[in-house]
Amino acid sequence: MSQSENTDPVVSKRARNAAEEITNNPMWDVMSDVWCPSMNPMGYVNVGIAENTLMHDPLLSFLNKKLELPSKYLTYNDGGGGSSRLRQAMARFLNRHLHPATPLDASHLIITNGVSPAIEHVSWAFADPGEGILLGKPFYGTFIPDMSLRPGSEVVEVDFGDCDPFSTEAVFKYEQALLDFQLKRERKVRALMLCHPHNPLGRCYSREVIIQLMRLCEKYKVHFISDEIYALSVWENTVDQVPPPVQFESALSIDLAGIIDPRLVHVLWGLSKDFGANGMRLGTIISQANGHLHEAMKGISLYSYASGISDHLASLLLENDNFTDWYIRENQKKLSECYVHTVQYLRKHNIEYATGCNAAFFLWVDLGKKYCDLHPDVKMEQVDDRVMQSLLQNKVFLASGTLFGSERPGWFRIVFSQPREYLEEALKRMVEALE
Template identity: 70%
Template sequence: MTQSVLSNRAQAVVNAGAGNPMWDVMSDVWCPAKNPNGYINVGVAENTLMHDELLKFLNQKLELPAKYLTYNEGGTGSSRLKKSIASFLNHHLKPVTPIEPSHLMTTNGVSPAIEHVAWAFADPGEGILLGRPYYGMFIPDISLRSGSPVVAVKFDEHDPLSLEGVDKYEEAILEFQQRTGKKVKALMLCHPHNPLGRCYPREVLIKIMRLCQKYQVHLISDEIYALSIFENTVDDHPAPVPFESALSIDPAGIIDPGLVHVLWGMSKDFGANGIRLGVIISQANRNVHSALQGTALYSQASGITDHLTSLLLEDYDFTNQYIQQNQKKLSEAHGYTTSYLKQHGIEYATGCNAAFFVWMNLGKRYRELHPEAGSEDIEEKVMQCLLQKKVFLATGFLFGSEKKGWFRIVVTQGHELLSVALQRIVAALE
């Protein structure tokens, strides 16, 4: 056998990806006309509900100036782009201190933004807190190249988005420091939460900020779903919490503003994963911008992305109408999915009013239908049944779920695909 010519870290990535069904799914995608027996992919967080409207706008507007074929103003984004993002987010996030273009660094997606701040805030071996369940790709985004371990926080029976949950973050800080002798340098939030689809209450954000101040920990609030909120027409308990940005909280007497950083991007709120545009907002820490200036070349958004995003965000009439219509469609998709799950006896997490998904307990329903299943790995068993029915979901294992049998279904790829997905899921369980 030929000896591996890869680095140990590269080989670890190869090993970790072995057997991942995602690549089979992506190469055999369902199409009602051309490939009705292909995989239904409701595991990847994409929103196609407004693609027609967005494409109509962009295709009418696109006329690329020559400067966007050059390096233009460098790796952190053009002045025009930063101005348009600052104005747009000031309108929607309601920050206490208005966002200025100098507060921003743009990247080719929010994943590079996450990697950048992990690299900037923590040395190898120093920890970054992440509450369970979590968006699965946070793990490689934070750790893969920075060498900073994720400190996964268990909440036991407490609500991860509750005041009591904040105490669990503090326990994790102390345990990590005692066990490793290293510091925890950052706390990563997904707000609104992925996969729970809920927003952190204001009082919880404030308590988290006080905790970060106490231990001099950077707070990173990933607000990529900030505008993908909607009316929950199905559940009345717990009452959905409205979204409030971390930037909308006055830090005075709570936290050093140099410890507060917010991430946002085009992928989710505009259903445009392929545009590849993310932004790091750090209003009171110039050292962050100075440090990341030197790495910006590795994550520079393309000139076309810079131009398209500027065109879009500068048009307040279109974006306001787009966001309202998108939120209406999100509400409809969530309502249809949760009603279907109720009809078929499938438990799901209630109180959701944000993002693209429903967190559901397929393991519990499978055991009810198959009491003979015994002590086998219920999540793996259900996943195999799903793949046999050619439907792909994200498993709770990938999200660090503390409880077995939970899965995330993405509900934002159109009614026809969603209805087929739900039918296949029920058939797989039966």
């Protein structure tokens, strides 16, 4: 690149910001060089990206037998918000599994090409540039660009300190963050984003806490958004019960009467996690009482139009109760087994982790403490970079807590939803990197 190109960029400031996001995250380099024991033994072992490959074989077997694409899926079909068939199939499926207080209807759903576009859409719809959206720490790292990079909303990160982020006491932390932002920035907070079940902590919010957060949103007329992309990836924890695991209950299952204006409540879901199908790029925004949101989404649905092929495959899948019921049970069983195996490995090597998980496919682990025990010359403020450098040199990728808003240094996220051989290789390389 020439000097003039360095000093006189030919793209917008927002484009340069997006480029910086990529530069600071090694994820894309890792994804293009993935380890395979026979084909690419020198590649990265990737346990940093939230993918579940445990049930790929039965899912592919089901879909490949069913695939016969009707010609209408080569057209614009029923529009950018998803086909009528898919919205009906998804509404019926979610009624069976999320037990909404008010049954879902196809008209309540807006289909998007993944949940990330759904997050971006609700940020755009509820907050003008510079206005705030509350997000508790630690958080799914990509929430930040999803909500702010193009919509221009400002993510208001909520600190908890020693307070359990899943407790009723944490509700006051959200309120304080809201008041501080509105006082200092003289801008409104417009929404609260909840990841339920939680990424990266692998826990569920209790019904009581969800209701208290809804009451907080009602008090300040703030939208309550529950990202429930891991809703069906809840499993039995047989190895650690402190804090006691909380069973998942969807925000949709709560009768909102006397709690919050139903126009302020929205739920996100998709196939990426519960069905291990990130590549299908299919999600949904569920809003049962906000017609203004639905009208706004029609205006921008062209920019998140799901592929007709994904629409068709998802319809076939969600219409088959026998297969999906079996799939969910088997997936939950395998996730539980992988969690146990990973925990036992961590304990064997004296690596601390956040206990009490029973959802999603993560462990939140303190690699910094182990690294400093082995390398006493390293200062704690250096540990995140040192550990990440060592991991990458050892060709294993974990997500760093620095990108997840961790309030303490040294924490990383392990994704354990991988076949045993792959997971074993990742854990082995991780321990070697620390040593």
